Amino acid sequence: MKKLVTDLKKFIEKNDLDDTRLFTDMEEYAQFSDHGHSGVCAMTFEGRLYESLNYEFDGLHDELDAICKKHGVFFELGNGWNCSFYKK
Numbered sequence: 532m533k534k535l536v537t538d539l540k541k542f543i544e545k546n547d548l549d550d551t552r553l554f555t556d557m558e559e560y561a562q563f564s565d566h567g568h569s570g571v572c573a574m575t576f577e578g579r580l581y582e583s584l585n586y587e588f589d590g591l592h593d594e595l596d597a598i599c600k601k602h603g604v605f606f607e608l609g610n611g612w613n614c615s616f617y618k619k
Contacts, residue, residue: 532571532572535571535604535616536553536555536572538598538601538602539553539572539574539616542594542598546579546580546591546594548576548579548580550576550577550578551574551576552574552576553572553573553574554572554573554575555572557569557570557572557573560573560615564610564613565609566615567607567609567613567614567615569615569617570607570615570616570617571616571617571618573609573613573616574613574614575612576614577612579591581611581612584608584611584614585608585611599616603618603619604616604617604618604619605617605619
């Protein structure tokens, strides 16, 4: 999953998603959310990514889907402001 994490970090940086936090330690993530603790990693977010995943389904959503497909995972929203990534 290291390559997935690397690609997610690149996605965050490339799209200037400064309000997005990537969690690879799911115990740490459990302090922020009641959802998704069995995932391989998780993200919390606001702003553009929040809008994209909840309302717009634009290029950010498509790009995140492509990353998931490349690494054989899918993501699921826990709340409107977070998601977890799971192996297919």
